[in-house]
Amino acid sequence: MPLATARIAPPRGRAATIDSVTITIHDVARRARVSLTTVSRAFTQPALLRTETRERVLAAARALDYQPNRAARSLITGKTGNFGLIVPDLGNPFYPGVLRGVQARAHEAGYAVLLADSDEDPVAEVTLVQLMAKQVDGIIVCAPFSGDRELRRLAAATSLVLVNRRCTPIPAVLMDIARGMRQAIAHLHGLGHRRCAYLGGPAAAWSNRERLRGLHAAAQSTGLDLVELGPFEPKFEGGIEGADRAVEAGVTALVAYNDLMALGALRRLAERGVRVPDAMSVVGFDDLLFASMCAPPLTTVTMPMEAAGRAAVDLLLARIAAAPPAGATPTTELTTQLIVRGTTAPPTLAAVAGAAAQPRVAKGSAAVVGVRARR
């Protein structure tokens, strides 16, 4: 057996250890009767080899079950074959969606994905980027919590791509959130709603500001009366609180920062005996898996999470292939779209009247105080 020349890896434990044999490029070279270089080229620049030689080398490699050592290769090329992905909160189903797209596209392109969760901590975020920087060829940061200056500094030392955050000149995948929001407002207005609340998410977040942008544009053009509430925690609990505020505000419809909040609102409204969609229409954002599964199914704005993940990888691949023209900010804009389901309907006459005049008392709820829009 030609394997006789292969080195035996030093035993790691006492007994029952994994007896692994390390096959190197040397072994393949010897078996194929060529030099190290030729073996190397068979894998990295096959075109340079004569067909026959290449075949012989590859056959030998296959017979020996040889796989190039990535660490060694990486040491010399400076490339790792890995991408990093940093998300603020794996507990939010939005991010696994992006992750899925990133993973799939990266795999297609021959890259592996390193994942980290910043737990919505800006400091951790920066640390994670720095930690990852050395072992990846590029990093995707989702909805970063760090400031622009910090991001630019990181981008100077690593190939960075942002998702849902604009920070020139860092390449980014953006969603046309304002469009979805305009659709949502147009939809509500078309149904007859004239007074609507927005349950805000993190005040500083790009995605919250974009929603507001669409919101104001649409409200202005339709003449819809807008009540901005929040900010609330962008989770179920935030929606619970937000629903109370919305009821107090005497609106007939509410748009939540995301589906999680919308779901929370739905729950609270049900508890208070406010019927959805008759007494209150509810619109979410994200179109999580569960938006279509709950009862009534949630009217929401669908966000192309998986596509965003894929697009982010594409941006990274482009960045690696060639430095972008100076001054440019490679950007992929994805579109969002309202999905009308079961939580929106024309307002009942009573509700409309109530909203126009006085804050109404929801059936089964305590008396309600006046309109309290913040800001």
Add this chain to the structure above:
Amino acid sequence: MPLATARIAPPRGRAATIDSVTITIHDVARRARVSLTTVSRAFTQPALLRTETRERVLAAARALDYQPNRAARSLITGKTGNFGLIVPDLGNPFYPGVLRGVQARAHEAGYAVLLADSDEDPVAEVTLVQLMAKQVDGIIVCAPFSGDRELRRLAAATSLVLVNRRCTPIPAVLMDIARGMRQAIAHLHGLGHRRCAYLGGPAAAWSNRERLRGLHAAAQSTGLDLVELGPFEPKFEGGIEGADRAVEAGVTALVAYNDLMALGALRRLAERGVRVPDAMSVVGFDDLLFASMCAPPLTTVTMPMEAAGRAAVDLLLARIAAAPPAGATPTTELTTQLIVRGTTAPPTLAAVAGAAAQPRVAKGSAAVVGVRARR
């Protein structure tokens, strides 16, 4: 500046490229006026150095913003500082839960996490393990689709840990699913149910078999009449189909393989006008985030997903620290627990009578055929 001796990385593009300077162990050694060896030891075996020397080296490293090159280190030690995680489907919210635990624990232990999605394809699963094997120190495979033989073969070449799959002697994190199931059945029986359907998941899956184990044990000891249905696709759609079968079977309660199916069943039951929990009690499995958010909130069995992820990493760490005693199968068993919420209640008398005698016709549904339990 001592930086003058550092090499400048070759430019990658034309203009506006990242001008990164590579700081190596040499630079640190020179600045601290020690040898390479000493610098290396300052990071890997600090105890061997005199306190003063160590301080000096670390100070120099800090001043230069030096970080050891992992590829170089890995090339010589054979360790990578990475763990791999393979899940069957990132689209199923169960797995992000595990992922979260894995990520958190790995990070604590100084490891990074490589993620891959097998898309429920056994072949892809094997390929992914092999692909990852070279660049990680251990791999966690969640609810593997591969056969025992295949898994054992993989385990012979890599440090493997399984989650929700028993395959001696591969270390595994298991959940006491049967316990949760027994609780669920006891709960239903206690409410007065006497005939209950189980909407089965993948017939071959360990977790499905475990559920069945608990199911049969509990049914036998309580005298509950059990109708096994399925297998169904373990998703929303599967639950829709399952609900129809359950109604046909004339049961007053159903237990679904997982929450996704339970949610599907809820939807279908609502469509058919079968009121939950009055006309039909529903129990899920997993306790996904949304189980508590939907209306009515789902009675389900909570699975310690995050804890499982952490436990899996612990098993890997133990495996790395020392080979396990021959013949042993390191196993962590986590417990599951029924959470009673809004989808279970005593059966209505009419329903009970119907179940005992003839299949009933659900309000608003087409006529129903006879009982059709598979298997």
Add this chain to the structure above:
DNA sequence: ATGAAAGCGCTAACAC
């Protein structure tokens, strides 16, 4: 307690 030297497995100039 510290240093010198020998590679880990591979790629990339540079010859031929």
Add this chain to the structure above:
DNA sequence: GTGTTAGCGCTTTCAT
């Protein structure tokens, strides 16, 4: 087209 040679940055015997 293929081979020779010189490292990539680091750890690790083996000396001292």
